[in-house]
Amino acid sequence: MRVLIVKISALGDVIHALPTLAWLKSIDPSIEIDWLVEEGFAPLLEGHSLLRKVHRLGLKRWRRQGFLATLKGIRQTIIDLRQENYDMVLDLQGNCKSGIFTLLAGASQRFGFARDGVRExxxxxxxxxxxxxxxxxxxxxxxxxxxxxxxxxxxxxxxxAGPMNVSPEASATVQRQLTELDLDRQPLVVLQYGTTWTTKLWPLECWQELAGRLCDDYRVRPILLWGNDTEKQACIAIHRATDGRAIIWPRGSLPELVALLQKADLVIGGDTGPIHIAAAVGTSTISLFRVTDAERNGPRGDEHICLQSPLDCSPCLRKDCERDAECGKSISVSEVFRSVCVLLRGDK
Known part of the structure; x- marks a missing residue:
């Protein structure tokens, strides 16, 4: 039996779909599972012990190259998929884009969502x-x-959550970095400031206060992650607020990010990919939910704490809101720090 999973994007959604691998393999370890994913997220899946093959989809790159390049890329992907002779496709995306590849992959059985579950x-x-x-x-x-x-x-x-493989090479690289920074003899706490929506962000001044309390009360040097220039500037501000004690982590590869999050004792952030990666590799998390629903998206289990904004309009799924500042501060630094104490010290 050969099965193709179609879950193309985004980062967090791909991570959330990983439990399907263990489910399929629990039926018959000989089932061959392939995955179609946007090429930017492929490093998360390549080398996974439960996958036979990862098909890279370059839609974003093809679009930058023009209409003809996009058609050529889609056509070649469909040819490649049909050559695999899949028995079944599981469309876990539910939109038009995934539907094209699900329909044309050549499998006789094509499972997907009913009308209440599709995105398009x-x-x-x-x-x-x-x-x-x-x-x-x-x-x-x-x-x-x-x-x-x-x-x-x-x-x-x-x-x-998970399972997710950690690259030995990436793990070794991250360990060398931690050793050079003398961070391998203290609790390792990672702070993820950025998210995809501004209405998911926790206020910068809250991050600054939290980082300061971690430095003062736990004597740890929290690691600050960033993915773009805006997030890097926020990390610089947090770094300065702690008198240089918080560490701005150098941006590396996706496998190196996975390895870092696997080595961490605790990861704190909003509803964003690194939080879900941390959960998938077994690291404790504190996640902050404002406009999205913690019960729908949040990491599950005793080692995870999800904090939902107490405002009566949350979760609202809005990307722009006149109550943005109020909503951001509705999750207090004290509440987050109490959660840190529970997960790091076992306080109740």
Whole structure:
């Protein structure tokens, strides 16, 4: 049996879909599983012990090259997929883009979401096994598992997150960096300031205060992650607020980010990819939810604490809001720090 998973993007969504791998392999370890994903996220999956092959999709790159390049790239991807002779496709994306590849991959069985679960209705034309979601499938990982369960109801392993492989080479690189910074003899706390939406951000002054308290009360030097120039400037401001004690981590490869998060004792951030990576590699997290729903997106388990804004309008899914400042400060530094004490010290 050869199965293709179609989950193209985004970073957090790809991570949330990982439990489907363990579910399929719990039925029959000989099942061959491939994954179609946007090439920027492929390093997360390449080398995974439960995957046979990762198909890189270069849609963003092709679009920059023009219309003809996009058509050529899509055509070649479809040719490559059809040569694999898939028995089944699991479309875990549910939009038009994923539907094209699901329909044309050549598999006789094409599982996907029913009308209540698709993101874009034309996706319904691509699948011939439609899975209706129930209230029990509220969490985004459970949505993907619902499709896997419909295709393989005899599965036994339903993980809350992961599994995710950590590259030995990346792990060695990160360990050398930690040793050079003398960070391998203290609790390792990682702070992820950035998110994709401004309405998901926790205020910069809150991050500055939290980083200062970590330095003063725990004598740790928190690591600051960044992914673009705006986030780097925020990290510089946090670094300065701690008199240089917080460390601005150099931007590395995606496998190196995974390795760093696996080595951390605690990762703190909003509803964003690194938080979900941390959960997938077994690291404790504190996640801050403002406009998105912690019950739908948040890491699950005793080693994770999700803090939802107490405002009556949260979660609202708005990318712009006149109450943005109020919402950001509705999750207090004291509340986050208490959560740090619970996870690092075991306080109740």
């Amino acid at each position: 209705w034309p996706n319904l034309l691509a699948t011939n096994r439609k899975v209706a979601l129930t209230p029990a499938d509220h969490h985004v990982s459970d949505r993907s598992l619902a499709v896997a369960r419909a295709a393989f109801p005899e599965g036994k392993t339903a993980l809350l």
